Structure formats: C-alpha cells, structure tokens
Amino acid sequence: MSGSEPAGAAAAGGDAREQEPAVEAVDPAVAGRLDAPTRAVLEDAGWRRLHPVTPVLRAWKIVAAVLAFAVVQNGDELLRIDVEAWLLALLVLGGLLVLAVVGAVYSAIAWRRTRYRVDAEAVRVERGVLWRQQRSAQLDRLQAVDVVRPLLGRLFGLAELRLEVAGGSGSKVSLAYLREEEAQRVRNALLAAAAGLRLDDAGGGDLSAPEAPQRPVVHVPPGRLVAATLRSASTVLVVLAAVALVVGSVAARSTTPLVAALPGAVGAVSAVWQRFSRGFNFTVAHSPDGMRLTHGLLELRSQTLPPGRVQALRITQPLLWRRPGWWRVQVNVAGYAVGPGEAGQEATTVLPVGTEEELAQVLAIVLPALGASGPGPEAALALVHDGLTGRDEQGGYTPVPRSARWLDPVSWRRDGYRVTEHAFLARGGRLVRRLDVVPHARTQSLGIAQGPLQRRLGLASVALHSTSGPVKPRVEHLAAPVAARLLVEQAGRARAARAAAGPERWMSGDADG
Amino acid sequence: MDHADGGDGGAAAADAGTDGGTVTDAVTGATEPFDPPGVTWRRVSPRLVTSQRVTGTLWSAPVVVVLLVLAALLTWWIALGAAVVAALWAWAWWLTGRQVPAWGYAERDEDLLVRHGLLFRSLVVVPYGRLQYVDVEAGPVDRRFGLAKVQLHTASPDTDAAIPGLPPEEAARLRDRLAERGRARLAGL
Numbered sequence: 283m284s285g286s287e288p289a290g291a292a293a294a295g296g297d298a299r300e301q302e303p304a305v306e307a308v309d310p311a312v313a314g315r316l317d318a319p320t321r322a323v324l325e326d327a328g329w330r331r332l333h334p335v336t337p338v339l340r341a342w343k344i345v346a347a348v349l350a351f352a353v354v355q356n357g358d359e360l361l362r363i364d365v366e367a368w369l370l371a372l373l374v375l376g377g378l379l380v381l382a383v384v385g386a387v388y389s390a391i392a393w394r395r396t397r398y399r400v401d402a403e404a405v406r407v408e409r410g411v412l413w414r415q416q417r418s419a420q421l422d423r424l425q426a427v428d429v430v431r432p433l434l435g436r437l438f439g440l441a442e443l444r445l446e447v448a449g450g451s452g453s454k455v456s457l458a459y460l461r462e463e464e465a466q467r468v469r470n471a472l473l474a475a476a477a478g479l480r481l482d483d484a485g486g487g488d489l490s491a492p493e494a495p496q497r498p499v500v501h502v503p504p505g506r507l508v509a510a511t512l513r514s515a516s517t518v519l520v521v522l523a524a525v526a527l528v529v530g531s532v533a534a535r536s537t538t539p540l541v542a543a544l545p546g547a548v549g550a551v552s553a554v555w556q557r558f559s560r561g562f563n564f565t566v567a568h569s570p571d572g573m574r575l576t577h578g579l580l581e582l583r584s585q586t587l588p589p590g591r592v593q594a595l596r597i598t599q600p601l602l603w604r605r606p607g608w609w610r611v612q613v614n615v616a617g618y619a620v621g622p623g624e625a626g627q628e629a630t631t632v633l634p635v636g637t638e639e640e641l642a643q644v645l646a647i648v649l650p651a652l653g654a655s656g657p658g659p660e661a662a663l664a665l666v667h668d669g670l671t672g673r674d675e676q677g678g679y680t681p682v683p684r685s686a687r688w689l690d691p692v693s694w695r696r697d698g699y700r701v702t703e704h705a706f707l708a709r710g711g712r713l714v715r716r717l718d719v720v721p722h723a724r725t726q727s728l729g730i731a732q733g734p735l736q737r738r739l740g741l742a743s744v745a746l747h748s749t750s751g752p753v754k755p756r757v758e759h760l761a762a763p764v765a766a767r768l769l770v771e772q773a774g775r776a777r778a779a780r781a782a783a784g785p786e787r788w789m790s791g792d793a794d795g
Numbered sequence: 796m797d798h799a800d801g802g803d804g805g806a807a808a809a810d811a812g813t814d815g816g817t818v819t820d821a822v823t824g825a826t827e828p829f830d831p832p833g834v835t836w837r838r839v840s841p842r843l844v845t846s847q848r849v850t851g852t853l854w855s856a857p858v859v860v861v862l863l864v865l866a867a868l869l870t871w872w873i874a875l876g877a878a879v880v881a882a883l884w885a886w887a888w889w890l891t892g893r894q895v896p897a898w899g900y901a902e903r904d905e906d907l908l909v910r911h912g913l914l915f916r917s918l919v920v921v922p923y924g925r926l927q928y929v930d931v932e933a934g935p936v937d938r939r940f941g942l943a944k945v946q947l948h949t950a951s952p953d954t955d956a957a958i959p960g961l962p963p964e965e966a967a968r969l970r971d972r973l974a975e976r977g978r979a980r981l982a983g984l
Binding site: 777 | 920951954955
C-alpha cells in the first residue's frame with residue numbers, strides 16, 4: 283500500500299486506458315514473486331476489458347433460457363396451434379433468431395460498457411447499460427476467489443472470475459468471461475496483492491513462479507463419490523418414493539400417479555446428480571495463498587480460500603456412511619451467500635466425502651492452529667476424534683445432564699462441548715453424527731436461550747453466532763449454571779483471541795492463520 | 796406447558812418508573828444464566844406496552860369488524876372467526892404487559908447484552924468490535940408514543956439483538972455510543 287506509481291506512468295496501455303490521476307498501482311515489491319504477465323496485471327493500474335466472445339455466450343444463455351421456459355410452460359399449446367407445420371417451424375426459428383440478435387446486440391453494448399481494473403486498494407468494476415454501476419471491492423476484505431468454467435465456456439476456453447468480499451448477499455464481484463489464462467493470472471495477482479506479500483519478506487523465493495506453489499493433499503476418487511452418493515439420504519428417499527409410486531400405480535391399475543409424480547422425480551434425480559457432478563474429481567490442495575479446491579464434472583470450479591477466512595467448520599456423517607467411515611466437511615465463509623438451494627452448498631463444501639485421514643489433512647489446512655499438540659494432521663485428528671464418535675465425557679467433553687433425555691431422547695449422550703486453546707468444539711447427533719468447530723477469533727456474538735420445558739428441567743442452550751453458511755454452532759440442553767459460565771467465559775476467550783488475531787493481509791506480518 | 800414463573804411481571808411494569816432508568820434486576824427473578832454477575836440492566840420504556848397494544852388493536856379491529864359484517868350478511872358461522880381474532884387480541888394484550896418489562900440491555904466495557912422473553916428467554920452478547928452497523932427504526936405508532944427501536948447487526952444473521960421501546964434521545968445516544976465503541980475496537984471478520 284506504500285508504493286506510489288501513478289497509472290499514467292505504468293506500462294503501455296490498450297485502447298481502453300484512460301488517464302485518471304488518483305490511482306495507485308500495486309506496490310512493485312508485492313508483485314515481485316510473480317511471473318512477468320501476472321506482474322503486469324498489478325503494475326498496470328489501467329482499465330481492462332472482458333473477453334470479446336462474452337456477448338455471444340450471454341446471448342446464447344438468453345435464447346436457451348427463453349427456449350427452455352417456452353417448452354416447459356407452453357409445449358402443448360404450441361403444438362395445438364392451428365397452422366401448417368412448416369409455417370410454425372419458420373415462426374419459431376424466426377422468433378429465436380430475432381431473440382438471439384437482440385440478445386447479442388444488448389450483450390455487446392453491455393460488454394463495451396464493462397471494464398475492470400486492479401489497483402493498490404481494490405478491484406474496481408464498472409458495468410450496466412441504462413443503470414450504471416461502479417463497484418470497488420477492497421483487497422484486504424477479500425474472502426475467497428473462484429475461477430468457474432461452465433461447460434459452454436470450456437468450449438471457448440473462457441472462465442468466470444468471482445470474488446467474495448463479505449458484504450452480504452449480492453456483494454460478489456463477477457468478471458465473466460475472461461480467457462482461462464487471463465482469469466488465473468488475475469486471480470494470482472489479486473491473491474498476491476491481497477496477501478500483501480513483499481519481495482523482501484519472501485526471502486528471495488522463486489521469482490518466476492507463476493503462482494503460489496500448491497501441494498495436492500486430498501483427491502476424492504470417482505468410485506467413492508458414486509458409492510457415497512448412492513448411500514446418501516436423498517438417494518434412499520428417491521428409491522423409496524419410486525417403489526411406493528410403482529406399487530401404488532399397480533394397485534390402482536392406473537398410471538396417473540406416475541405422471542403426476544414426474545416433475546418431482548425429475549427434481550429429485552437432478553438434485554442427486556448435482557451433488558455427484560459438483561463433487562466429481564474433488565481435489566484439495568494447500569498453497570501459501572490458502573486452500574485451493576478444484577472440482578466439477580461439466581462445470582469446473584477452482585476455489586481459493588485464503589488463510590483465516592474460514593469462520594466455522596462442520597463435520598458430518600450420515601447414517602449410511604458409518605460403515606465405510608466417511609465424513610463430509612462444510613465451512614462458513616463470509617460472502618459465500620448461502621440460500622436454501624444448491625448454489626450455497628456447492629461453494630461451502632470443502633470435502634464431499636473423505637476418510638478420517640483425509641479429514642485430518644483438510645483440518646490441518648483449514649485451521650492450522652487447531653491441534654492441541656501443534657500443527658499437522660495427526661494433532662488435528664487426535665483433537666477431533668473423540669468429537670466425531672465419542673459420547674458422555676469421553677475426550678474431555680462437557681456433557682449435558684441426564685435430564686436432557688426428556689428433550690433429546692435419541693442423541694443426548696452425544697450432545698456436549700469442549701474448549702481448546704484456539705477453538706470451540708460442539709458435538710451432537712447420534713444418527714447423523716456432527717461436530718462443529720469455531721475458532722475463538724471468529725465468533726461474532728453469543729446467545730443463550732431457554733424455553734419453558736428447559737427451565738423446568740434446569741437446562742439452557744448456548745449458540746455461537748457465525749457468518750451465514752451451513753454451520754450453525756449450538757449446544758442444546760446444557761445444565762443452566764454450566765451454560766451461564768460458558769457464555770461468560772466464551773465471551774472472554776473470543777475477546778482475547780480477537781485482540782491477538784493476525785492481520786487481514788495474511789503475509790504482510792506474522793499471521794498465524 | 797410450564798407457566799411463566801411468578802406473577803410479578805405486571806407489578807414490576809407498574810413500578811418500573813422512569814424511561815430507561817437503571818434498575819437492578821428484580822423484574823423476572825431470572826435464574827443465573829440470564830443474569831451474569833455484576834450487570835446492571837437498563838429497561839425499555841413502559842410506554843412500549845401501550846404502543847404495542849395500540850398496534851395490535853389497529854390490526855385486529857378492522858378484521859373483527861369485517862368478519863362481523865360478513866357474519867350478518869352471510870352466515871353466523873363467520874362470527875366464530877371474529878371470536879378467535881378477538882381472543883388472540885386479548886391474549887396479545889395480556890402478554891405484552893408481561894413481556895415488555897422483561898426486555899433489558901446493559902452496556903459493558905467490551906460488549907452489549909440484550910435480554911428478552913419470559914416463557915422463551917434469550918440473552919445475546921454482542922462485542923462492540925463485531926458490530927457492522929446499527930439501525931434505529933420507528934413506525935408510525937411508535938413515533939406517536941415517542942419510541943424507537945435499535946437493531947444491532949454483526950456479520951452473522953443469527954445475531955438477534957434488537958432493543959425496542961427506547962425514547963428517541965436514548966436511541967440516538969446508544970447508536971452514537973455503539974458506533975464510537977465499535978470504531979475503537981473494530982476487528983476484521
């Protein structure tokens with residue numbers, strides 16, 4: 283942030299360049315470890331454009347969406363229209379053509395009016411045809427960087443770059459589409475700039491490294507993913523529903539139920555398919571820029587989570603995964619807007635199905651300071667092991683009192699919490715086992731609640747509030763005095779951890795992740 | 796169903812005294828979890844009771860009237876609906892009188908405590924450094940009674956911390972004070 287090199291003095295620019303004074307290029311020392319083209323992204327603080335093929339892809343998307351809508355909604359009426367077949371075909375084709383041209387022209391105008399640039403403080407994007415929008419995303423607030431390559435984009439060698447900056451829903455900055463190398467280059471440049479890594483800090487590392495070196499840690503084999511998908515609750519439900527329908531239809535001697543259930547069936551199967559296709563070829567890698575996840579069957583996705591960006595973590599094990607000993611790991615990352623739908627789940631899963639050893643590897647990357655006896659997978663596994671399978675006081679957990687069995691008859695012996703130097707662990711679930719981990723430094727606020735039945739039994743529930751995501755850490759039915767003490771102590775621990783937390787720019791100081 | 800403890804809620808409301816005055820906790824006879832040691836709770840204004848009752852009446856009265864007219868015109872069965880709405884209204888009337896005295900907040904050195912509820916109790920601890928922004932809202936009825944609501948927002952959607960029924964001066968004071976303390980202790984996410 284200390285460098286001062288006016289935009290005009292930077293390298294030769296393209297036609298999109300404009301002379302604007304108050305822009306600082308990223309400190310050259312920061313870019314030192316990058317290769318020349320990546321460094322150019324940072325050193326040239328001028329405006330850049332998206333790839334010229336973008337309008338074509340967008341126009342096609344519009345046409346496809348309208349076509350799909352028309353067919354699904356009005357397919358029957360369309361066939362019943364009383365005109366010659368050739369005329370109908372001509373009308374439909376003509377309509378689509380007009381739509382495509384209009385879409386392409388609009389997209390082309392939109393493309394011309396969209397531009398972005400990276401400077402010392404922020405990524406700035408300007409877009410919009412009628413309503414102009416200028417967005418600037420602060421680099422030190424960068425939470426995650428994703429490179430997404432949809433199926434169609436892959437044909438053209440294009441990719442979308444998505445930046446999360448944790449500003450609630452709709453705070454995402456999307457650059458679609460860039461050439462694949464360009465997208466990766468901008469990503470690496472952004473991460474280097476956001477990390478605040480300076481040449482003199484790097485200890486004379488590999489200056490020509492195209493990106494921070496990454497070390498693959500876990501790869502989920504497709505065979506296991508298939509088996510895990512088949513063993514998931516949604517698959518079981520689909521099969522049960524199908525059996526019930528067939529039996530019902532045979533008994534009623536009618537196909538009406540089958541036809542009626544068709545949309546539901548399509549939805550259910552597509553949900554199962556989505557989960558499979560998302561988790562396909564899932565690879566977790568470790569790099570100084572953070573954790574890198576690559577996955578996808580048709581749409582490829584490469585996510586980068588910088589160190590310290592994970593707000594909370596949940597490990598779960600559905601009932602049918604118990605025998606093979608598989609676990610799923612999900613995280614809360616600020617800005618990964620999580621709706622009830624699939625889109626949220628997609629980004630927040632950091633391990634779709636993994637063994638205990640792989641789980642430990644992932645934990646060691648996500649929360650390096652977690653292990654009680656130091657960093658590394660063994661320490662992390664030793665810490666969480668009792669949380670995954672233990673019950674009562676096993677593993678140093680504080681259990682819930684016996685009176686909790688009236689409110690949680692199935693899993694009250696699993697409910698409990700444990701506090702370590704760096705994190706809070708909440709255990710629960712007997713059929714679907716669950717362990718939530720929240721670093722003390724990431725607690726937003728705390729809550730304690732008590733319903734009328736809980737009061738009669740002398741119980742209370744404590745919740746740790748995390749950013750929006752799949753993890754909602756909560757310990758149900760603790761003894762009331764224990765809950766009261768936990769609330770006070772945890773507030774103190776969070777305060778102390780916050781004061782000692784590392785800098786937002788994870789390489790600019792002695793960040794401990 | 797367990798009945799809310801004690802009958803002291805209404806009595807305490809009557810003698811709650813001045814707006815937002817500092818009163819040590821005698822309102823709910825709270826058990827330990829909702830009464831951390833050394834905390835002096837501030838109450839919300841007792842005018843909130845009237846304000847909420849007026850709001851409830853403004854919503855339910857037209858519904859009752861419409862249902863009664865329909866009952867007269869069509870069939871008397873519809874009057875049952877009116878009776879249900881009236882019963883809900885009476886219940887809310889009674890409940891408000893008990894719930895409002897249970898609201899409390901306390902500013903500590905590092906965090907703000909907000910407490911509410913009698914049957915379903917809840918206490919939220921919001922560290923100043925975690926505050927993202929603070930809203931002050933007032934609806935038409937609340938404005939009429941000189942009340943405002945302060946809503947605290949952190950980066951978590953689960954932080955359910957709102958203080959209704961504050962006099963506008965107190966709400967403004969609290970907002971500015973929170974902003975000031977938040978700036979001093981601002982932390983990253």
